[in-house]
Amino acid sequence: MNKRDEVKLSSFIAKILRHSPQKFGLELDDYGFCDITELTNAIKFQPNWKQVTEEDIRQLAATSPKQRYLIKDNQIKARYGHSIPVLQETLSRQVPAHLYHGTHEAALEAIKKVGILPMGRQQVHLSESPSFATLAAKRRKNPLLLKISTEIAIEAGATFQFAGNEVWLSTSLPPSSIIEEIQLK
Known part of the structure; x- marks a missing residue:
């Protein structure tokens, strides 16, 4: 996948996971996670994305400079940017000055x-x-x-x-x- 397609795919995944998972037949848990295989299938169902694989999505999540996505086992979520309500995991860390x-x-x-x-x-x-x-x-x-x-x-x-x-x-x-x-x- 070329750089331009990676950017487009990342934006499309953000749209799905941050704003409209139901529109694509996905259910997120309370923390915004969904099954990565289900996400892949939802994307492949869209025009121009039939060739996308789960490995493409995993690679994108691992190499994105903005680190928009978190993958745990077979679950993926957008870390931030939601317009829909999701809970944030409590990560204990001192707030910087x-x-x-x-x-x-x-x-x-x-x-x-x-x-x-x-x-x-x-x-x-x-x-x-x-x-x-x-x-x-x-x-x-x-x-x-x-x-x-x-x-x-x-x-x-x-x-x-x-x-x-x-x-x-x-x-x-x-x-x-x-x-x-x-x-x-």
């Missing part, structure tokens, strides 16, 4: 007024490093990073959960928790 949120200039005015909201998702996505957050920010025109003080956010009532691979999920974040704006090129 600072986290980063990738966004774009067009959203900045609203963010400064109301804070960082989950929008159409269940939680706000944050990263431990600027480089990982940059991957999200660069999907849009005029990308930027927001450096977040987790201490200020927690004092304002925000909660954080570690989703794995540098990704943290939180409730809405107040504007006061944004301590730096970093322009990206």
Whole structure:
């Protein structure tokens, strides 16, 4: 599978596991897992994806720079980005002093007024490093990073959960928790 097809497949799997599993005949458990064979069969049923194998999906999950997916035995889930309710496993880890949120200039005015909201998702996505957050920010025109003080956010009532691979999920974040704006090129 070439790089372009990998990107398209990853986006398609994200759509299925994060937003509309029922549309593709899949049932997720409470934590968002489904059987990887069932996912493969659901994808193969779609036009242009008849050649996809379970090994393609496993390889994609293992090599994705964003580490969007988690595979345990024969189960797969999207780690983050859900618009449907799923529980997050509690991974005990100290919340870092600072986290980063990738966004774009067009959203900045609203963010400064109301804070960082989950929008159409269940939680706000944050990263431990600027480089990982940059991957999200660069999907849009005029990308930027927001450096977040987790201490200020927690004092304002925000909660954080570690989703794995540098990704943290939180409730809405107040504007006061944004301590730096970093322009990206």
